[in-house]
Amino acid sequence: MKEFFKKPIFPIITASVSLVLAIGIMVAAGVSFVKCWDVPMPIEGPNVTEVKMLSEWYDGLKDGPGDTPVYVLKGEGDGGAMLILGGTHGNEPSGYMSAVTFIETAIIENGTVYVIPYTNISSMTHNDPGEGNLQYFTLQTKSGERIFRFGSRATNPIHQWPDPDVYTHHPSGQQLSGSETRNINRAYPGREDGTLTEQIAFGIAELIRTEDVGITFDLHEASPEYPVINATVAHQDAMTIASEGCINLLLSGIDMALEQSPTNFHGLTHRELGDYTDTMAILMETANASQGRLRGGTSEEQVLGGVDDYYLYSESIGMLFVPWDENHHPIEERCGRHLQGIYEYTMAYNNAYPDKIVTYSGVPSYQELFLDADKEDLGGTQLGKFLR
Amino acid sequence: MSIELITFIVMLGTFLLGCFLCKLPIGISMVLASVAGALIGGQGVPVVHLVEGMFAYVDTILVIATAMIFMRVIQESGTLDAICATIVERFHKVPALMLIMIMVIIMFPGMITGSSTAAVLSAGSIMAPVLMMMGVPILETAVILSLGGMLGMIAPPTNLPAMIMCGGVDIPYSGFTLPLILLTFPLAFAFVLVLGLKHVKKMNYAEVRAKLNTEVRKKYGFKIYIPLILVVVLMVLNTAVPAIPDMGMPLVFLICSGVGCFTGRKFNILKVSKNAIQSVLPVMGILMGVGMFIQVMTLTGVRGLIVTSCLSLPSWARYIALSTSIPLFGSVSAFGSASVLGVPFVLSFLAKNEIIVVSALSLIASLGDMMPPTAMAGIFAAQVVGMKDYKQIMKKCLLPCLIILVWGVIFILAANFLEPFIVFH
Incomplete structure (x- = not known):
C-alpha cells in the first residue's frame, strides 16, 4: 500500500x-x-394604483441591481405624501414584512403613500458571511405558502466591490469601517456619481424631493443587546410629531422610547433625509433575536417567533436593552409595533399639517396582529392571515 | 450539558485530532471541524454555509497574495538591498533614533491600511534586512516585525477593529487619535529599543559596510526606489485626498509589483509570482477554514454560548474574560474577535468612556494576530526573515503580548479618569 x-x-x-x-x-x-437573486415581491393590495421603479426618480439606477419597486397607493381624497422604507437592511425582517403588509392591506382615503418594500434590494440577494443566517423563511398566507428572503445588512459585493479600508461619508467626511460603505443607512443623502449604495440613497432623496413627501418612515430591527431598541429616532424637525405619536403609542400599551437624531452621526435616514429634504424623518427599531451576537443557533423559529434561549439567559444577566421572557418577541409583535407606529405618527402629522393629511384604513393594528392573536398563532401564522 | 457546548467540544476535538494526530494541514482540519460541528448541531453538511463562510476572507486573501508578490518583486529587483544600504549608511551613528525610525516605518502600512499583514509583508520585509545587517538577531528581528505589524494596525489613523466596534454600537470613529497614539507608540518604541538597541550598539560599521550591496543603487540610481515610493503614495492617496477613490490594497501591490519589474535587476515575474503564492497558500487555506469555522459556530449557536459565557461573569472577572477570550477568539480572526466579542464588551462597559474602551479593546484584539493557528503577524514575520517555524517568535513575543494586554486593561480600568486628558472631539 x-x-x-x-x-x-x-x-x-x-x-x-x-x-x-x-x-x-x-x-x-x-x-x-x-x-437568492430572485427576491419575492409583495402581492398588490386593494389600493395599489401603480408600481414604479426607483429609477423613475433617478435614472442612473435604471435596470441596475439597485433599481427597486416603489408601490404607489393613491387615495381618492386630496392630501399629502408619505413614504415607508422597508428593507433598508435585509436581515431585519419586520422592517420589510411591515412594508409588505401595508402594501397588501392598506386602503388610502386621503393623500398618497409610497412604499418601498426593499429599499436596498441588492442587500436582499445575499447573506452576510460569518453570520450563518437563513436564506428563506415561509409564511402560510391567504393564497397559500409564500416564501420570503432573509437578506444581508449591506449591498451585495457582486454589485459593489471592493470595500475601501475606510469609508468616508459624503458630504460630512465622517469615517467608518470600510464595510459600512455598502450600508445604505450610512449613505444618505447619497450622490449621483457615488457608489451603488450612495446612488440608491440619492434616488430615495430625489423621490422625497420630487413628490414633496411630508413624512418618511424607515423601518428597522436591532439586536436585543443594542441600546437603541423598541425606540423611535426622529430628526429634530420631526420631534413635535414624534412626541405626540409616541405618547399615543404609550397610551395604547406599546412601550416606545423616543430619541432625537444625533447631529454628529451621519449617513442615517433620520439625520440626512431631515437635513437634505423637507420630509419629517422618523426611524423605528424593534427587537430581532436573529440579528445579535448573543443569539443561539439559527432557525426559522428564531427569525419569526423571536425564540432564543440565549437571549432569555442574557436578560437574566442584565445584558439586554429590551425586556425578554418566555413569550420572546414574535414577528407579529414587531410588525405590529411598526404598523401602529406608522399610524400614530401619521395621525400626529395630520394634526400638525391639516392641509397635507394622509389617512388610511385596512392595515392591521398592534391589537389585531399581536394582542388578539392566539398564542400558538404567533411566530408567523397570525401575520400570514393578513397577507394575500 | 447544552448541545452548543457539545458541538463546541466536538469542533475543537476534531480540529486538534486533524492537526496533531492525522498531521493534516490546519486549513483542512478546520474544514473537518466545521463539518463535524454542523453535523452535531443538527445542520447536516451545510455546503452553502461552508462556502459562504469562506467568502468572509476573500479580501484578506487578495491582500496577502498580492503583498507577498510585491515583497518578492522588491527582493528580486534589488530594491531591498538598495534601501538597506542607504538606511545603514545614513543613520548608523544614531542607533536608538534609527531603531525608532525603523519601527515607525514598519508600523506605517498598518497605520494606513489597518492590516498587520500589509505592514509585515511590505515595510517589514524592507526593514528586516536592515535590522539584521546591523546585528539584530533573526529571532529578535522577526519579533520586532510582528509587534510592529500588530501595533501598526491599531495606531491611528486607520484602526479597523475599532471601526468595527464603532459600527456595532453606532458611535462615530472620531476622537480616537490621541488614545490610540498613547496605546501604541510608547509600547512600540519600548519594544524596539529593548529588543534591538543592545545588538545595534555592538555593530562594527566597517564590517557591516563591507556587506552592504551598493551596486544596485549605483547601477539603477533613483529609479530603484520607485516601487517603494509608489506604494507609499498609493497607500496614502485616498487618506490625503478623499475625493480620489480608494483603489484597495491588492491593486496597489499589483501596480507596484508591475512597476518593480522595470526599475532594477531583471527577473522572471511569473516564476516569482508563482513562488510567492505557493509560500502563502497554507495561510490562505487556514483563512478559508477559519471562515467556515466561524460560520458553523454562529449557525449552531456556539458563538452565542461563548459570548454569553464571557459576559455572564461578575464585573471583576469580566476583565479576565476579555483578556483571554478576545485574544483567543482572535486566533480565528482579530477582526472577527472585535466584532463578535468586542462589541458586546463595549456594551457591557457603557458606564465608561466608550472611545477609550473601544481603543483599548482594539489593542487587545490585535493580539489575535499572534494567536495560532492563524497568527498572521507571526507567520509572515517568520517568512520575511526566512525562519521555517514561527513557534520561537511566539515564545519571544509572549512577554510583549502580556505587556500589551496589561496596557489595554489599564486604559479600560482608568477610562473615566483619562477621558478629560486624552479624548478631544
Whole structure:
C-alpha cells in the first residue's frame, strides 16, 4: 500500500479528485446563491394604483441591481405624501414584512403613500458571511405558502466591490469601517456619481424631493443587546410629531422610547433625509433575536417567533436593552409595533399639517396582529392571515 | 450539558485530532471541524454555509497574495538591498533614533491600511534586512516585525477593529487619535529599543559596510526606489485626498509589483509570482477554514454560548474574560474577535468612556494576530526573515503580548479618569 502512495500517479489522482469535489461544491453552492437573486415581491393590495421603479426618480439606477419597486397607493381624497422604507437592511425582517403588509392591506382615503418594500434590494440577494443566517423563511398566507428572503445588512459585493479600508461619508467626511460603505443607512443623502449604495440613497432623496413627501418612515430591527431598541429616532424637525405619536403609542400599551437624531452621526435616514429634504424623518427599531451576537443557533423559529434561549439567559444577566421572557418577541409583535407606529405618527402629522393629511384604513393594528392573536398563532401564522 | 457546548467540544476535538494526530494541514482540519460541528448541531453538511463562510476572507486573501508578490518583486529587483544600504549608511551613528525610525516605518502600512499583514509583508520585509545587517538577531528581528505589524494596525489613523466596534454600537470613529497614539507608540518604541538597541550598539560599521550591496543603487540610481515610493503614495492617496477613490490594497501591490519589474535587476515575474503564492497558500487555506469555522459556530449557536459565557461573569472577572477570550477568539480572526466579542464588551462597559474602551479593546484584539493557528503577524514575520517555524517568535513575543494586554486593561480600568486628558472631539 505504501508503495502506491509513493507512485507519481498518486498526487495526480488526489489532485483530480479534489478538483472534481471543489467544482461540485462550487456548482451546488453557486446555484443556491444565484436563486437568492430572485427576491419575492409583495402581492398588490386593494389600493395599489401603480408600481414604479426607483429609477423613475433617478435614472442612473435604471435596470441596475439597485433599481427597486416603489408601490404607489393613491387615495381618492386630496392630501399629502408619505413614504415607508422597508428593507433598508435585509436581515431585519419586520422592517420589510411591515412594508409588505401595508402594501397588501392598506386602503388610502386621503393623500398618497409610497412604499418601498426593499429599499436596498441588492442587500436582499445575499447573506452576510460569518453570520450563518437563513436564506428563506415561509409564511402560510391567504393564497397559500409564500416564501420570503432573509437578506444581508449591506449591498451585495457582486454589485459593489471592493470595500475601501475606510469609508468616508459624503458630504460630512465622517469615517467608518470600510464595510459600512455598502450600508445604505450610512449613505444618505447619497450622490449621483457615488457608489451603488450612495446612488440608491440619492434616488430615495430625489423621490422625497420630487413628490414633496411630508413624512418618511424607515423601518428597522436591532439586536436585543443594542441600546437603541423598541425606540423611535426622529430628526429634530420631526420631534413635535414624534412626541405626540409616541405618547399615543404609550397610551395604547406599546412601550416606545423616543430619541432625537444625533447631529454628529451621519449617513442615517433620520439625520440626512431631515437635513437634505423637507420630509419629517422618523426611524423605528424593534427587537430581532436573529440579528445579535448573543443569539443561539439559527432557525426559522428564531427569525419569526423571536425564540432564543440565549437571549432569555442574557436578560437574566442584565445584558439586554429590551425586556425578554418566555413569550420572546414574535414577528407579529414587531410588525405590529411598526404598523401602529406608522399610524400614530401619521395621525400626529395630520394634526400638525391639516392641509397635507394622509389617512388610511385596512392595515392591521398592534391589537389585531399581536394582542388578539392566539398564542400558538404567533411566530408567523397570525401575520400570514393578513397577507394575500 | 447544552448541545452548543457539545458541538463546541466536538469542533475543537476534531480540529486538534486533524492537526496533531492525522498531521493534516490546519486549513483542512478546520474544514473537518466545521463539518463535524454542523453535523452535531443538527445542520447536516451545510455546503452553502461552508462556502459562504469562506467568502468572509476573500479580501484578506487578495491582500496577502498580492503583498507577498510585491515583497518578492522588491527582493528580486534589488530594491531591498538598495534601501538597506542607504538606511545603514545614513543613520548608523544614531542607533536608538534609527531603531525608532525603523519601527515607525514598519508600523506605517498598518497605520494606513489597518492590516498587520500589509505592514509585515511590505515595510517589514524592507526593514528586516536592515535590522539584521546591523546585528539584530533573526529571532529578535522577526519579533520586532510582528509587534510592529500588530501595533501598526491599531495606531491611528486607520484602526479597523475599532471601526468595527464603532459600527456595532453606532458611535462615530472620531476622537480616537490621541488614545490610540498613547496605546501604541510608547509600547512600540519600548519594544524596539529593548529588543534591538543592545545588538545595534555592538555593530562594527566597517564590517557591516563591507556587506552592504551598493551596486544596485549605483547601477539603477533613483529609479530603484520607485516601487517603494509608489506604494507609499498609493497607500496614502485616498487618506490625503478623499475625493480620489480608494483603489484597495491588492491593486496597489499589483501596480507596484508591475512597476518593480522595470526599475532594477531583471527577473522572471511569473516564476516569482508563482513562488510567492505557493509560500502563502497554507495561510490562505487556514483563512478559508477559519471562515467556515466561524460560520458553523454562529449557525449552531456556539458563538452565542461563548459570548454569553464571557459576559455572564461578575464585573471583576469580566476583565479576565476579555483578556483571554478576545485574544483567543482572535486566533480565528482579530477582526472577527472585535466584532463578535468586542462589541458586546463595549456594551457591557457603557458606564465608561466608550472611545477609550473601544481603543483599548482594539489593542487587545490585535493580539489575535499572534494567536495560532492563524497568527498572521507571526507567520509572515517568520517568512520575511526566512525562519521555517514561527513557534520561537511566539515564545519571544509572549512577554510583549502580556505587556500589551496589561496596557489595554489599564486604559479600560482608568477610562473615566483619562477621558478629560486624552479624548478631544
